[in-house]
Amino acid sequence: MSDAPRNPVEKLLRTERMPHIWCPGCGIGTSVNCFARAIEQADIPYDKLHVVSGIGCSGRVAGYVNVDSFHTTHGRAIAFATGLSLSRPSAKVVVYSGDGDLFAIGGNHFIHAARRNIDMTVICINNFTYGMTGGQVTPTTPLTAKASTSPYGNFEDSFNLPNLAEACGAVYVARWTIYHVRQLTRAMTKALSTKGFSFLEVLAPCPTLYQRRNKLGDGVAMVQFFKDHSTIKNGASTSEVGLGFQSDMIVGEFVDRQRPTFMDNYNARMKEVLGDSFVPFEGIK
Amino acid sequence: MKADPKAVDTGIHFIDGNEACAEGAIAAGCRFVSGYPITPSTEIVEHLAKRFPKIGGLFIQMEDEIASSIAFQGAIWGGQKSMSVSSGPGISLQMEHVGLAAMTETPCVFVNVQRGGPSTGLPTLPAQQDVMQARWGSHGDYEVIALAPNSPQECFNRIITAFDYSEKYRAPVFFLMDECVGHMLGKVKIPPADQIELVERKMTTRKPGEYLPYRIYDGDVPEMTRAGLGHNVHITGLTHDERGYPAMNAETQDVLVRRLCNKILHHVDEISIYDASQVEGSDVTVISYGMTARVAAYAVETARGQGIKVGNVRLVTLWPFNDKLIRDIVDNSKAIIVAEMNLGQMVHEVERAARDKVPVHLLGNAGGAIIPPEAFIAKIKEVVS
Incomplete structure (x- = not known):
């Protein structure tokens, strides 16, 4: 190890596992860079931060961050994180995964964790496709976009993720793109400091599969597209932020509100009904 | 504890x-x-x-x-x-x-x-x-x-x-x-x-930097940690090395999966719980488990009262399967009846372990009702004759 100055985010990374598996131009690594800086800014000690991922390209994030990290099954990261968060009330649990994992196979767990207001931050890297398996259509693939399982163009309506998250009860909802590294870092910092269920959608390029199949150029071209076609509109109504194929996109911080968490409600109800015979669940500090 | x-x-x-x-x-x-x-x-x-x-x-x-x-x-x-x-x-x-x-x-x-x-x-x-x-x-x-x-x-x-x-x-x-x-x-x-004595979780006492989550320090089960102890572990369902890191190759897979199996298979004797009575010198031994074993106990007692030499074995541990127990029954009994509320599941394990040395019969049903004692007694008599 040389004495040369280290990259400031290096200490969050399992450098012995580099190089990572992500393609050149992929946006996931950029988001991890923002994440590392956000952890610094939120001042969370590493032993109070647990990262949980599902399966897929974004699901590999858990394997590269140097904290207690869990690479679970496809779609079930939020369900695993629910148990982990409840048993570790003093820690921040972050679910880091992709659009297919979180919103197709894992959609049911997302809506219920948001409804319960489980204390966790969910970061969704939305690259509009299943990258790991070769570029299939997902619930966020825009109408008419091509994927290996929608070779004639997608004909299903896609999810508007911020709108879904708000409707289900998330207390903090924001969307940024990989171009907006500063805003994204700030949003991550805020989400990490928020009690309850917070959600971040991160629009990211997938040059290898989504863009190649749709003739959208390389990673830089997509970042340029994000720059040119995004409008920052904090507080925008989430019903107006749906995405079309290569459409203009609204980014920003959409929801910031307070609701009692699952444990707040549990403790209040049990205390009210059981009085002194209630023994709170402490978890493991 | x-x-x-x-x-x-x-x-x-x-x-x-x-x-x-x-x-x-x-x-x-x-x-x-x-x-x-x-x-x-x-x-x-x-x-x-x-x-x-x-x-x-x-x-x-x-x-x-x-x-x-x-x-x-x-x-x-x-x-x-x-x-x-x-x-x-x-x-x-x-x-x-x-x-x-x-x-x-x-x-x-x-x-x-x-x-x-x-x-x-x-x-x-x-x-x-x-x-x-x-x-x-x-x-x-x-x-x-x-x-x-x-x-x-x-x-x-x-x-x-x-x-x-x-x-x-x-x-x-x-x-x-x-x-x-x-x-x-x-x-x-x-x-x-x-x-009430409990087995405690084998938590590691090793400091961060001196601990690998899947290294075998002694025995055949790794020491455990939990989130928040500073070990910064990575836990994955992918094939992993002793650091817990994914390793996509046949060698790591072989070491890991064999160990996952052997940590159980090498301890069958310690894990196996069963009751056995009057197997030695019996004309037939009944093997059953769960609810069916309660009926078996009654049926075997009845048959014994009628002068039939019946052994009775009740399995509490079903997996890992205790082959040695079956071999012992085979050496001491002339036939085996496996009774279970299915159309034949454990009976296949018993047949495999018995290696055709004695006849193995199934007394089963498709579920929905217990196997009545009369059916047991009739089966015992049929096998003995």
């Missing part, structure tokens, strides 16, 4: 197997349960939902069986002792997470109160059709432990054994009840907490 006196409901109770299972789990130190309602297991989670808020536990009813079979694994990596509760259709959904527990060596208990299948089948009626599912239900090579209680008292006692085994071997343990045992009312004696 002893049970917690503040939580154990010491005394003589008249309760069913499901409630006894819940109380046994409490005595074993289980304080987090994720479940989803499904007949005929539901009373277990209902009881825990009532009891947990008074003893510092937490029950969460998840959105489906898949979620409940992984939420509790998250809690376990957060430091809890925990179990998941379900029945046939739910267990079918949970199988991927049995594999996850096997691969990540998460000490956990899967309770399955068996009902008739396949599919929705017979929600309110008993069966023992999930025995092979418990063993083979998730993909890939792995080993599990499975215990089958046959009374409310055993539901209490053996769920504690199930937790103990899960901690000792860091493997998923199935608790294979059936509808009859789950809903059977009986006397359950819950001893004082200081008389």
Whole structure:
């Protein structure tokens, strides 16, 4: 190890596992860079931060961050994180995964964790496709976009993720793109400091599969597209932020509100009904 | 380690197997349960939902069986002792997470109160059709432990054994009840907490930097950690090396998967629990488990009263299968009857271990009702003649 100055985010990374598996131009690594800086800014000690991922390209994030990290099954990261968060009330649990994992196979767990207001931050890297398996259509693939399982163009309506998250009860909802590294870092910092269920959608390029199949150029071209076609509109109504194929996109911080968490409600109800015979669940500090 | 006196409901109770299972789990130190309602297991989670808020536990009813079979694994990596509760259709959904527990060596208990299948089948009626599912239900090579209680008292006692085994071997343990045992009312004696000895989780005492989550420091089970101790571990369902890091090659797979199997298979004698009586010199030996073993006990006594030499073996541990026990029966008895509420599952294991040295007969049904004593006695007479 040389004495040369280290990259400031290096200490969050399992450098012995580099190089990572992500393609050149992929946006996931950029988001991890923002994440590392956000952890610094939120001042969370590493032993109070647990990262949980599902399966897929974004699901590999858990394997590269140097904290207690869990690479679970496809779609079930939020369900695993629910148990982990409840048993570790003093820690921040972050679910880091992709659009297919979180919103197709894992959609049911997302809506219920948001409804319960489980204390966790969910970061969704939305690259509009299943990258790991070769570029299939997902619930966020825009109408008419091509994927290996929608070779004639997608004909299903896609999810508007911020709108879904708000409707289900998330207390903090924001969307940024990989171009907006500063805003994204700030949003991550805020989400990490928020009690309850917070959600971040991160629009990211997938040059290898989504863009190649749709003739959208390389990673830089997509970042340029994000720059040119995004409008920052904090507080925008989430019903107006749906995405079309290569459409203009609204980014920003959409929801910031307070609701009692699952444990707040549990403790209040049990205390009210059981009085002194209630023994709170402490978890493991 | 002893049970917690503040939580154990010491005394003589008249309760069913499901409630006894819940109380046994409490005595074993289980304080987090994720479940989803499904007949005929539901009373277990209902009881825990009532009891947990008074003893510092937490029950969460998840959105489906898949979620409940992984939420509790998250809690376990957060430091809890925990179990998941379900029945046939739910267990079918949970199988991927049995594999996850096997691969990540998460000490956990899967309770399955068996009902008739396949599919929705017979929600309110008993069966023992999930025995092979418990063993083979998730993909890939792995080993599990499975215990089958046959009374409310055993539901209490053996769920504690199930937790103990899960901690000792860091493997998923199935608790294979059936509808009859789950809903059977009986006397359950819950001893004082200081008389309930528990196996403690083998937590590492190594400092961060000196600990690898899947290195074998001694024995054949790795030392465990939990989230938040500074070990910064990575836990994955992918094939992993001793650091816990994914390693996509045949060599790592071979080392890991063989170890996952052998840590169970090398301890069959310690894990195997059974009762055997009058096998030596018998004309036939009945092998059964769970609810069916209660009928077998009655039928065997009746047959013995009629002068027939019948051995009786009741398996409590179904997996790992005790081949040596079967070989011993083969050497001491002229024939074997395997009785089970299915169309033939354990009988295949018995046949394999018996290696054609004595005839092996099945006394089974398709589930939905216990095998009546008359059928037992008739089968015993048929085999002996």
